[in-house]
Amino acid sequence: MKAILIFIVSILQVAALHAAENAISSDYLLGKWSSGGKAGCASDQATHVVFHDNHTLKAGQGKTVNTVGFWNVVQDRIILHLLIAPSQTQEAHPFFQHSYHYQHMAPTVLGAKADSIDFTHDIGVDARQSRTLTRCR
Numbered sequence: 001m002k003a004i005l006i007f008i009v010s011i012l013q014v015a016a017l018h019a020a021e022n023a024i025s026s027d028y029l030l031g032k033w034s035s036g037g038k039a040g041c042a043s044d045q046a047t048h049v050v051f052h053d054n055h056t057l058k059a060g061q062g063k064t065v066n067t068v069g070f071w072n073v074v075q076d077r078i079i080l081h082l083l084i085a086p087s088q089t090q091e092a093h094p095f096f097q098h099s100y101h102y103q104h105m106a107p108t109v110l111g112a113k114a115d116s117i118d119f120t121h122d123i124g125v126d127a128r129q130s131r132t133l134t135r136c137r
Helices: 002-022
Strands: 031-034 047-051 056-061 064-074 077-084 101-105 108-112 116-122 128-135
Touching: 077 108
Parallel strands: none
Antiparallel strands: 031 047, 031 128, 047 056, 056 064, 064 077, 077 101, 108 116, 116 128
8 A cells, every 4th residue: 555655646746847847937938939940930831829928819820810819827738718710711610610719728838948839739529739839039
């Protein structure tokens, strides 16, 4: 019994250390980030997101903004409340058709460096997607 307790405590300590390593601050996120690496910061094709200090954000592709919202950091998660514009280039969304829609996301930070952040988020019932954002300067 004592060995099991020690094992459980050690697992919880490792999990707590992992969460502390991946925890980020609100100040860390401020600014423009690109999904296309450093080259994506200047590209008209790469997607980007800008985190403002009043906890609002805007995101889009090139100079086009198609998403606005609010954000907050809670431990190793970035909590996002988004209003997404209808797509002008893709087929209509099966549920939202050609209308604006709300989306809540809570991506988990996997790792954060000075100018990049790795995260994962749910994209379906049993599916997750990992992505990297690069800070634009």
